[in-house]
Amino acid sequence: CGDAVVWKPSEKTPLTALACEAIFNRAVKRFGADAPEGLLQVLIGDRAVGEVLVDHPKVPLVSATGSTRMGREVGPRLAKRFARAVLELGGNNAGIVCPSADLDMALRAIAFGAMGTAGQRCTTLRRLFVHESVYDALLPRLKKAYESVSVGNPLETSALVGPLIDKAAFDNMQKAL
Structure with missing residues:
Protein backbone atom coordinates (compact mmCIF):
# COMPACT_ATOMS: atom_id res chain seq x y z
CA CYS A 1 0.00 0.00 0.00
CA GLY A 2 3.00 2.32 0.08
CA ASP A 3 4.60 4.41 2.77
CA ALA A 4 2.76 6.12 5.56
CA VAL A 5 2.56 9.91 5.41
CA VAL A 6 2.73 12.47 8.19
CA TRP A 7 1.44 15.77 6.84
CA LYS A 8 1.92 19.11 8.57
CA PRO A 9 -0.02 21.57 6.46
CA SER A 10 0.25 25.33 6.62
CA GLU A 11 -1.14 26.62 9.88
CA LYS A 12 -3.29 28.88 7.71
CA THR A 13 -5.18 25.99 6.08
CA PRO A 14 -6.08 23.41 8.75
CA LEU A 15 -9.63 22.83 7.54
CA THR A 16 -8.47 22.13 4.00
CA ALA A 17 -5.97 19.59 5.36
CA LEU A 18 -8.61 17.87 7.46
CA ALA A 19 -10.94 17.71 4.45
CA CYS A 20 -8.15 16.12 2.39
CA GLU A 21 -7.53 13.64 5.20
CA ALA A 22 -11.21 12.66 5.21
CA ILE A 23 -11.16 12.14 1.43
CA PHE A 24 -8.00 10.04 1.71
CA ASN A 25 -9.44 7.89 4.49
CA ARG A 26 -12.63 7.33 2.52
CA ALA A 27 -10.65 6.35 -0.59
CA VAL A 28 -8.25 4.03 1.24
CA LYS A 29 -11.15 1.99 2.62
CA ARG A 30 -11.54 0.55 -0.88
CA PHE A 31 -8.34 -1.41 -0.26
CA GLY A 32 -9.90 -3.18 2.71
CA ALA A 33 -7.50 -5.18 4.88
CA ASP A 34 -4.61 -4.43 2.49
CA ALA A 35 -4.51 -0.85 3.76
CA PRO A 36 -3.52 -0.55 7.40
CA GLU A 37 -5.09 2.08 9.62
CA GLY A 38 -3.24 5.35 9.98
CA LEU A 39 -1.55 5.58 6.57
CA LEU A 40 -2.06 9.34 6.73
CA GLN A 41 -1.62 11.39 9.87
CA VAL A 42 -2.27 15.13 9.83
CA LEU A 43 -0.43 17.26 12.37
CA ILE A 44 -1.97 20.68 12.80
CA GLY A 45 0.47 23.19 14.20
CA ASP A 46 2.89 26.01 13.61
CA ARG A 47 6.52 26.18 12.58
CA ALA A 48 7.67 24.39 15.75
CA VAL A 49 5.72 21.26 14.74
CA GLY A 50 7.38 21.32 11.32
CA GLU A 51 10.81 21.69 12.89
CA VAL A 52 10.27 18.55 14.98
CA LEU A 53 9.55 16.60 11.79
CA VAL A 54 12.58 18.09 10.01
CA ASP A 55 14.89 17.09 12.85
CA HIS A 56 13.36 13.72 13.75
CA PRO A 57 15.69 10.80 12.92
CA LYS A 58 12.79 8.49 12.00
CA VAL A 59 11.46 10.83 9.30
CA PRO A 60 13.42 9.68 6.22
CA LEU A 61 12.01 12.18 3.72
CA VAL A 62 10.65 15.70 4.07
CA SER A 63 8.71 17.35 1.28
CA ALA A 64 8.14 21.04 1.90
CA THR A 65 6.69 23.92 -0.07
CA GLY A 66 7.52 27.47 0.94
CA GLY A 75 17.84 21.94 3.63
CA PRO A 76 21.05 21.91 5.71
CA ARG A 77 19.27 20.34 8.68
CA LEU A 78 18.02 17.49 6.50
CA ALA A 79 21.41 17.08 4.84
CA LYS A 80 23.12 16.92 8.23
CA ARG A 81 21.18 13.76 9.10
CA PHE A 82 21.19 12.39 5.52
CA ALA A 83 17.42 12.68 5.14
CA ARG A 84 15.97 13.00 1.68
CA ALA A 85 14.37 16.30 0.74
CA VAL A 86 11.89 17.50 -1.84
CA LEU A 87 11.77 21.29 -1.55
CA GLU A 88 9.54 23.48 -3.71
CA LEU A 89 10.70 26.99 -2.97
CA GLY A 90 9.94 30.55 -3.97
CA GLY A 91 7.76 29.93 -7.00
CA ASN A 92 8.21 32.48 -9.77
CA ASN A 93 6.26 30.89 -12.59
CA ALA A 94 6.14 32.21 -16.11
CA GLY A 95 3.80 31.77 -19.03
CA ILE A 96 4.86 31.84 -22.67
CA VAL A 97 2.51 32.71 -25.51
CA CYS A 98 3.98 31.54 -28.83
CA PRO A 99 2.91 32.67 -32.31
CA SER A 100 1.01 29.40 -32.81
CA ALA A 101 -0.93 29.71 -29.52
CA ASP A 102 -4.68 29.34 -29.35
CA LEU A 103 -5.32 32.78 -27.85
CA ASP A 104 -8.66 31.77 -26.30
CA MET A 105 -6.99 28.93 -24.45
CA ALA A 106 -3.98 31.07 -23.55
CA LEU A 107 -6.24 33.79 -22.16
CA ARG A 108 -8.11 31.33 -19.91
CA ALA A 109 -4.84 29.78 -18.70
CA ILE A 110 -3.26 33.17 -18.01
CA ALA A 111 -6.31 34.49 -16.16
CA PHE A 112 -6.61 31.46 -13.90
CA GLY A 113 -2.86 31.06 -13.49
CA ALA A 114 -2.43 34.66 -12.37
CA MET A 115 -5.69 35.38 -10.56
CA GLY A 116 -7.11 32.04 -9.43
CA THR A 117 -6.88 31.55 -5.65
CA ALA A 118 -6.21 35.30 -5.47
CA GLY A 119 -2.62 34.65 -6.50
CA GLN A 120 -1.92 32.87 -3.22
CA ARG A 121 -0.58 29.52 -4.43
CA CYS A 122 3.01 28.62 -5.11
CA THR A 123 2.29 28.02 -8.79
CA THR A 124 0.73 31.43 -9.42
CA LEU A 125 1.69 32.94 -12.77
CA ARG A 126 3.96 35.90 -12.02
CA ARG A 127 5.58 36.64 -15.40
CA LEU A 128 4.27 36.48 -18.94
CA PHE A 129 6.27 36.36 -22.16
CA VAL A 130 4.24 37.07 -25.28
CA HIS A 131 5.65 36.76 -28.79
CA GLU A 132 5.53 40.09 -30.60
CA SER A 133 3.42 38.63 -33.41
CA VAL A 134 0.47 37.96 -31.06
CA TYR A 135 1.07 40.72 -28.50
CA ASP A 136 -1.31 43.27 -30.05
CA ALA A 137 -4.08 40.68 -30.36
CA LEU A 138 -3.67 39.36 -26.81
CA LEU A 139 -3.15 42.56 -24.80
CA PRO A 140 -6.64 44.09 -25.14
CA ARG A 141 -8.24 40.72 -24.41
CA LEU A 142 -6.04 40.29 -21.37
CA LYS A 143 -6.95 43.77 -20.09
CA LYS A 144 -10.64 42.96 -20.56
CA ALA A 145 -10.23 39.68 -18.68
CA TYR A 146 -8.59 41.45 -15.75
CA GLU A 147 -11.27 44.16 -15.72
CA SER A 148 -14.07 41.60 -15.69
CA VAL A 149 -12.67 39.15 -13.15
CA SER A 150 -15.31 38.11 -10.65
CA VAL A 151 -14.32 38.75 -7.04
CA GLY A 152 -16.48 37.33 -4.30
CA ASN A 153 -17.40 34.43 -2.09
CA PRO A 154 -15.25 31.44 -3.11
CA LEU A 155 -18.20 29.13 -2.44
CA GLU A 156 -19.98 30.74 -5.40
CA THR A 157 -19.01 29.15 -8.72
CA SER A 158 -19.13 32.55 -10.41
CA ALA A 159 -16.27 33.92 -8.28
CA LEU A 160 -12.74 33.45 -9.63
CA VAL A 161 -11.03 35.45 -6.89
CA GLY A 162 -11.90 35.17 -3.22
CA PRO A 163 -10.47 36.89 -0.17
CA LEU A 164 -6.83 36.97 0.79
CA ILE A 165 -6.01 34.50 3.54
CA ASP A 166 -4.81 36.96 6.19
CA LYS A 167 -3.52 40.47 6.88
CA ALA A 168 0.05 39.52 5.96
CA ALA A 169 -1.15 38.44 2.50
CA PHE A 170 -3.07 41.71 2.18
CA ASP A 171 -0.01 43.73 3.21
CA ASN A 172 2.17 41.87 0.68
CA MET A 173 -0.38 42.56 -2.05
CA GLN A 174 -0.42 46.25 -1.14
CA LYS A 175 3.39 46.36 -1.36
CA ALA A 176 3.26 44.75 -4.80
CA LEU A 177 0.85 47.39 -6.04
Whole structure:
Protein backbone atom coordinates (compact mmCIF):
# COMPACT_ATOMS: atom_id res chain seq x y z
CA CYS A 1 0.00 0.00 0.00
CA GLY A 2 3.00 2.32 0.08
CA ASP A 3 4.60 4.41 2.77
CA ALA A 4 2.76 6.12 5.56
CA VAL A 5 2.56 9.91 5.41
CA VAL A 6 2.73 12.47 8.19
CA TRP A 7 1.44 15.77 6.84
CA LYS A 8 1.92 19.11 8.57
CA PRO A 9 -0.02 21.57 6.46
CA SER A 10 0.25 25.33 6.62
CA GLU A 11 -1.14 26.62 9.88
CA LYS A 12 -3.29 28.88 7.71
CA THR A 13 -5.18 25.99 6.08
CA PRO A 14 -6.08 23.41 8.75
CA LEU A 15 -9.63 22.83 7.54
CA THR A 16 -8.47 22.13 4.00
CA ALA A 17 -5.97 19.59 5.36
CA LEU A 18 -8.61 17.87 7.46
CA ALA A 19 -10.94 17.71 4.45
CA CYS A 20 -8.15 16.12 2.39
CA GLU A 21 -7.53 13.64 5.20
CA ALA A 22 -11.21 12.66 5.21
CA ILE A 23 -11.16 12.14 1.43
CA PHE A 24 -8.00 10.04 1.71
CA ASN A 25 -9.44 7.89 4.49
CA ARG A 26 -12.63 7.33 2.52
CA ALA A 27 -10.65 6.35 -0.59
CA VAL A 28 -8.25 4.03 1.24
CA LYS A 29 -11.15 1.99 2.62
CA ARG A 30 -11.54 0.55 -0.88
CA PHE A 31 -8.34 -1.41 -0.26
CA GLY A 32 -9.90 -3.18 2.71
CA ALA A 33 -7.50 -5.18 4.88
CA ASP A 34 -4.61 -4.43 2.49
CA ALA A 35 -4.51 -0.85 3.76
CA PRO A 36 -3.52 -0.55 7.40
CA GLU A 37 -5.09 2.08 9.62
CA GLY A 38 -3.24 5.35 9.98
CA LEU A 39 -1.55 5.58 6.57
CA LEU A 40 -2.06 9.34 6.73
CA GLN A 41 -1.62 11.39 9.87
CA VAL A 42 -2.27 15.13 9.83
CA LEU A 43 -0.43 17.26 12.37
CA ILE A 44 -1.97 20.68 12.80
CA GLY A 45 0.47 23.19 14.20
CA ASP A 46 2.89 26.01 13.61
CA ARG A 47 6.52 26.18 12.58
CA ALA A 48 7.67 24.39 15.75
CA VAL A 49 5.72 21.26 14.74
CA GLY A 50 7.38 21.32 11.32
CA GLU A 51 10.81 21.69 12.89
CA VAL A 52 10.27 18.55 14.98
CA LEU A 53 9.55 16.60 11.79
CA VAL A 54 12.58 18.09 10.01
CA ASP A 55 14.89 17.09 12.85
CA HIS A 56 13.36 13.72 13.75
CA PRO A 57 15.69 10.80 12.92
CA LYS A 58 12.79 8.49 12.00
CA VAL A 59 11.46 10.83 9.30
CA PRO A 60 13.42 9.68 6.22
CA LEU A 61 12.01 12.18 3.72
CA VAL A 62 10.65 15.70 4.07
CA SER A 63 8.71 17.35 1.28
CA ALA A 64 8.14 21.04 1.90
CA THR A 65 6.69 23.92 -0.07
CA GLY A 66 7.52 27.47 0.94
CA SER A 67 9.90 30.35 0.68
CA THR A 68 13.55 30.17 -0.27
CA ARG A 69 14.29 31.35 3.27
CA MET A 70 12.54 28.26 4.62
CA GLY A 71 14.53 26.08 2.23
CA ARG A 72 17.81 27.58 3.38
CA GLU A 73 16.89 26.68 6.95
CA VAL A 74 15.44 23.22 6.30
CA GLY A 75 17.84 21.94 3.63
CA PRO A 76 21.05 21.91 5.71
CA ARG A 77 19.27 20.34 8.68
CA LEU A 78 18.02 17.49 6.50
CA ALA A 79 21.41 17.08 4.84
CA LYS A 80 23.12 16.92 8.23
CA ARG A 81 21.18 13.76 9.10
CA PHE A 82 21.19 12.39 5.52
CA ALA A 83 17.42 12.68 5.14
CA ARG A 84 15.97 13.00 1.68
CA ALA A 85 14.37 16.30 0.74
CA VAL A 86 11.89 17.50 -1.84
CA LEU A 87 11.77 21.29 -1.55
CA GLU A 88 9.54 23.48 -3.71
CA LEU A 89 10.70 26.99 -2.97
CA GLY A 90 9.94 30.55 -3.97
CA GLY A 91 7.76 29.93 -7.00
CA ASN A 92 8.21 32.48 -9.77
CA ASN A 93 6.26 30.89 -12.59
CA ALA A 94 6.14 32.21 -16.11
CA GLY A 95 3.80 31.77 -19.03
CA ILE A 96 4.86 31.84 -22.67
CA VAL A 97 2.51 32.71 -25.51
CA CYS A 98 3.98 31.54 -28.83
CA PRO A 99 2.91 32.67 -32.31
CA SER A 100 1.01 29.40 -32.81
CA ALA A 101 -0.93 29.71 -29.52
CA ASP A 102 -4.68 29.34 -29.35
CA LEU A 103 -5.32 32.78 -27.85
CA ASP A 104 -8.66 31.77 -26.30
CA MET A 105 -6.99 28.93 -24.45
CA ALA A 106 -3.98 31.07 -23.55
CA LEU A 107 -6.24 33.79 -22.16
CA ARG A 108 -8.11 31.33 -19.91
CA ALA A 109 -4.84 29.78 -18.70
CA ILE A 110 -3.26 33.17 -18.01
CA ALA A 111 -6.31 34.49 -16.16
CA PHE A 112 -6.61 31.46 -13.90
CA GLY A 113 -2.86 31.06 -13.49
CA ALA A 114 -2.43 34.66 -12.37
CA MET A 115 -5.69 35.38 -10.56
CA GLY A 116 -7.11 32.04 -9.43
CA THR A 117 -6.88 31.55 -5.65
CA ALA A 118 -6.21 35.30 -5.47
CA GLY A 119 -2.62 34.65 -6.50
CA GLN A 120 -1.92 32.87 -3.22
CA ARG A 121 -0.58 29.52 -4.43
CA CYS A 122 3.01 28.62 -5.11
CA THR A 123 2.29 28.02 -8.79
CA THR A 124 0.73 31.43 -9.42
CA LEU A 125 1.69 32.94 -12.77
CA ARG A 126 3.96 35.90 -12.02
CA ARG A 127 5.58 36.64 -15.40
CA LEU A 128 4.27 36.48 -18.94
CA PHE A 129 6.27 36.36 -22.16
CA VAL A 130 4.24 37.07 -25.28
CA HIS A 131 5.65 36.76 -28.79
CA GLU A 132 5.53 40.09 -30.60
CA SER A 133 3.42 38.63 -33.41
CA VAL A 134 0.47 37.96 -31.06
CA TYR A 135 1.07 40.72 -28.50
CA ASP A 136 -1.31 43.27 -30.05
CA ALA A 137 -4.08 40.68 -30.36
CA LEU A 138 -3.67 39.36 -26.81
CA LEU A 139 -3.15 42.56 -24.80
CA PRO A 140 -6.64 44.09 -25.14
CA ARG A 141 -8.24 40.72 -24.41
CA LEU A 142 -6.04 40.29 -21.37
CA LYS A 143 -6.95 43.77 -20.09
CA LYS A 144 -10.64 42.96 -20.56
CA ALA A 145 -10.23 39.68 -18.68
CA TYR A 146 -8.59 41.45 -15.75
CA GLU A 147 -11.27 44.16 -15.72
CA SER A 148 -14.07 41.60 -15.69
CA VAL A 149 -12.67 39.15 -13.15
CA SER A 150 -15.31 38.11 -10.65
CA VAL A 151 -14.32 38.75 -7.04
CA GLY A 152 -16.48 37.33 -4.30
CA ASN A 153 -17.40 34.43 -2.09
CA PRO A 154 -15.25 31.44 -3.11
CA LEU A 155 -18.20 29.13 -2.44
CA GLU A 156 -19.98 30.74 -5.40
CA THR A 157 -19.01 29.15 -8.72
CA SER A 158 -19.13 32.55 -10.41
CA ALA A 159 -16.27 33.92 -8.28
CA LEU A 160 -12.74 33.45 -9.63
CA VAL A 161 -11.03 35.45 -6.89
CA GLY A 162 -11.90 35.17 -3.22
CA PRO A 163 -10.47 36.89 -0.17
CA LEU A 164 -6.83 36.97 0.79
CA ILE A 165 -6.01 34.50 3.54
CA ASP A 166 -4.81 36.96 6.19
CA LYS A 167 -3.52 40.47 6.88
CA ALA A 168 0.05 39.52 5.96
CA ALA A 169 -1.15 38.44 2.50
CA PHE A 170 -3.07 41.71 2.18
CA ASP A 171 -0.01 43.73 3.21
CA ASN A 172 2.17 41.87 0.68
CA MET A 173 -0.38 42.56 -2.05
CA GLN A 174 -0.42 46.25 -1.14
CA LYS A 175 3.39 46.36 -1.36
CA ALA A 176 3.26 44.75 -4.80
CA LEU A 177 0.85 47.39 -6.04
